[in-house]
Amino acid sequence: MTPVLRAAANVLVHVPDLVRYGSKCFREIAAQGDSFSRALSKRLRQFDEAVAYPPNQAFIGNIAPERLREVLLPWHAHPAGGASARGAFGEILGQETFYALLAAADLFGLTMFERPLGAEGASLAVPLMESAVPPKASGREDILRLVESGEALPLYRGDALIGCARRDHETDEALGARILLENLAAKASGAYVLRHLLEGAGTAPDELEYVISCSEEAVGDRYNRGGGNLAKAIAEMAGCVNAAGTDIKSFCAAPVVALIHGAALIQAGVVRNVAIVGGGSLAKLGMKAHRHIEKEMPVLEDVLGSVAFLLGTGDGDGPRVNLEIAGRHAAGQPSTPQGLAEALVRDPLARAGRRICDIDKYAVELHDPGVTLPAGAGDVPRTNYRTLAALAVMAGEIGRENIDSFVEERGMPGFAPTQGHIPAGVPYLGHALAGMRRGDLRSTMVVAKGSLFLGRMSQHSDGASVVIET
Amino acid sequence: MFKGKKVIALGERDGVPGPAIAECIEAAGGEVVFQKTECFV
Numbered sequence: 001m002t003p004v005l006r007a008a009a010n011v012l013v014h015v016p017d018l019v020r021y022g023s024k025c026f027r028e029i030a031a032q033g034d035s036f037s038r039a040l041s042k043r044l045r046q047f048d049e050a051v052a053y054p055p056n057q058a059f060i061g062n063i064a065p066e067r068l069r070e071v072l073l074p075w076h077a078h079p080a081g082g083a084s085a086r087g088a089f090g091e092i093l094g095q096e097t098f099y100a101l102l103a104a105a106d107l108f109g110l111t112m113f114e115r116p117l118g119a120e121g122a123s124l125a126v127p128l129m130e131s132a133v134p135p136k137a138s139g140r141e142d143i144l145r146l147v148e149s150g151e152a153l154p155l156y157r158g159d160a161l162i163g164c165a166r167r168d169h170e171t172d173e174a175l176g177a178r179i180l181l182e183n184l185a186a187k188a189s190g191a192y193v194l195r196h197l198l199e200g201a202g203t204a205p206d207e208l209e210y211v212i213s214c215s216e217e218a219v220g221d222r223y224n225r226g227g228g229n230l231a232k233a234i235a236e237m238a239g240c241v242n243a244a245g246t247d248i249k250s251f252c253a254a255p256v257v258a259l260i261h262g263a264a265l266i267q268a269g270v271v272r273n274v275a276i277v278g279g280g281s282l283a284k285l286g287m288k289a290h291r292h293i294e295k296e297m298p299v300l301e302d303v304l305g306s307v308a309f310l311l312g313t314g315d316g317d318g319p320r321v322n323l324e325i326a327g328r329h330a331a332g333q334p335s336t337p338q339g340l341a342e343a344l345v346r347d348p349l350a351r352a353g354r355r356i357c358d359i360d361k362y363a364v365e366l367h368d369p370g371v372t373l374p375a376g377a378g379d380v381p382r383t384n385y386r387t388l389a390a391l392a393v394m395a396g397e398i399g400r401e402n403i404d405s406f407v408e409e410r411g412m413p414g415f416a417p418t419q420g421h422i423p424a425g426v427p428y429l430g431h432a433l434a435g436m437r438r439g440d441l442r443s444t445m446v447v448a449k450g451s452l453f454l455g456r457m458s459q460h461s462d463g464a465s466v467v468i469e470t
Numbered sequence: 471m472f473k474g475k476k477v478i479a480l481g482e483r484d485g486v487p488g489p490a491i492a493e494c495i496e497a498a499g500g501e502v503v504f505q506k507t508e509c510f511v
Contacts, residue, residue: 334490335487335489336490377511383484
């Protein structure tokens with residue numbers, strides 16, 4: 001069986017009032033109290049501003065990433081005209097809808113809301129998700145009691161307390177309120193993007209056979225921190241009753257590792273279709289908010305990103321995932337940018353008798369530079385594209401003077417929220433699929449890296465890559 | 471130039487990782503008292 005890419009979906013969820021529960025902001029509020037909280041509130045965006053932010057329009061498929069080159073920096077000061085929350089292969093959800101989704105994802109009474117969600121009219125409806133039944137209202141006294149005792153985190157709409165998210169064990173940190181809220185956020189956003197994917201592909205939820213989650217959350221309890229299988233919980237919520245699932249972890253490289261594993265399951269004949277899903281990372285909201293506040297700009301990390309893509313068997317219904325050109329980074333190889341690029345790009349192409357310039361487009365980590373540059377974290381995709389161009393120079397494929405044109409031709413500006421695994425090349429899949437169906441694009445290589453050293457078990461990075469081509 | 475010097479090496483994943491900096495410093499006669507790699511995205 002030849003594995004093919006059948007569909008891709010990208011969803012953003014604008015959650016300004018959850019930014020306070022991102023790891024950085026949570027720690028800053030604990031250290032600085034109200035002063036940081038107030039400064040943060042002043043810099044949060046409205047929903048319409050998040051929708052019109054040009055990279056967000058690229059993320060959901062309304063503009064090609066390359067078009068961002070025509071938009072003046074800073075991008076947040078140049079909103080896209082005629083922007084829509086519905087995209088060619090995705091959507092931007094608002095916070096109220098997401099609260100309803102969180103409640104729908106919650107099977108253990110972990111969230112409480114003072115009013116039934118959805119009580120204020122159609123704007124609170126949860127499209128696509130029949131199971132998102134508005135929860136019963138909870139008493140304000142109960143919510144206040146749990147918040148004041150420290151058992152629950154308050155949930156806000158602007159300044160107004162509207163509910164809470166509680167812990168589910170007195171002493172188990174893995175079942176603490178913040179961890180459970182993170183896990184629920186990944187599950188809810190993952191299930192939603194999965195439904196989007198299936199809708200776009202014309203595949204009924206009960207036709208799906210396997211789900212791989214590449215989300216970053218460590219779902220489990222004190223005896224099984226990171227025990228996992230968020231994939232099955234996502235499949236259950238999305239109504240994929242015939243799908244089994246599992247998780248693949250490798251920090252930010254996981255989506256591409258999952259893509260390779262999913263394609264291998266199909267090529268081996270184990271299943272006929274696989275959906276790979278990455279839910280949003282609550283911990284990474286507002287990761288650079290302190291820098292954005294210092295620069296008196298909006299806090300741009302106010303969206304959860306989620307991605308999903310569907311692999312099927314080769315029936316002419318999409319480009320091939322070519323497992324003969326899959327890159328991996330071995331434990332004995334150097335974790336330098338050059339070492340990773342050689343292992344992930346040069347070597348797998350060489351094994352298949354291809355050159356670096358044989359690939360039309362590279363989808364590297366696509367972090368939005370509008371977020372990272374003002375925070376002093378550089379332009380991640382540009383750095384990675386220049387490394388690939390340098391490899392092409394070393395291989396004698398291009399001259400040194402052609403580095404910039406290589407970057408322009410085979411690269412693209414970053415357009416994904418800084419949500420760790422979400423920018424890992426895969427947000428481009430929707431664009432690639434559209435380009436291949438139009439006949440504008442023949443091949444793309446998706447390349448992702450993961451920072452294993454952050455977990456203190458190895459000094460290594462990891463990485464994975466694979467070619468998708470017509 | 472690093473002989474007899476104590477060095478803190480801070481690396482970055484998309485730039486030069488900490489262990490690579492540490493190796494260079496040690497080869498140049500310096501003493502690395504702390505090295506770490508960070509990921510800024």
